[in-house]
Amino acid sequence: MNDRPVGDRPVRTGADVTASTAVRYALVPVPRLSLDTVARRSGLHPDLIRRFVALGLVDAERDAAKHLVFDPTAPGVLARIQRLRSGLCLNYASIGLVLDLLDRISLLEAALRRAGTRSETPPWT
Numbered sequence: 001m002n003d004r005p006v007g008d009r010p011v012r013t014g015a016d017v018t019a020s021t022a023v024r025y026a027l028v029p030v031p032r033l034s035l036d037t038v039a040r041r042s043g044l045h046p047d048l049i050r051r052f053v054a055l056g057l058v059d060a061e062r063d064a065a066k067h068l069v070f071d072p073t074a075p076g077v078l079a080r081i082q083r084l085r086s087g088l089c090l091n092y093a094s095i096g097l098v099l100d101l102l103d104r105i106s107l108l109e110a111a112l113r114r115a116g117t118r119s120e121t122p123p124w125t
Helices: 035-042 046-055 074-088 092-115
Strands: 003-006 009-012 068-070
Touching: 035 046, 035 068, 035 074, 046 068, 046 074, 046 092, 074 092
Parallel strands: none
Antiparallel strands: 003 009
């Protein structure tokens, strides 16, 4: 094994490094949005957004200070939830199921496009 110590731990070099052992770092850090920013951009109350997180409708993480942080796509997800709620009069448990089904449909349509097969119907989302 080609190990060179760096600090107190060995570093693998050369042919010993494989794709499974290589460490990958993001070149650009992914920006995270605070709860207040997401609430302002989506027009929803922060307590409602916390409820959506608790129900699993919106993904969020905790930062070092234990505050909720969101992906930049969170306001779009919240808008989609609100459209389903107002347009179809669904409760929040049903919205979770509908979102899962819509995501599954998108994955299947993408697989069809990659395979060169197209469905004649337009995408659902």
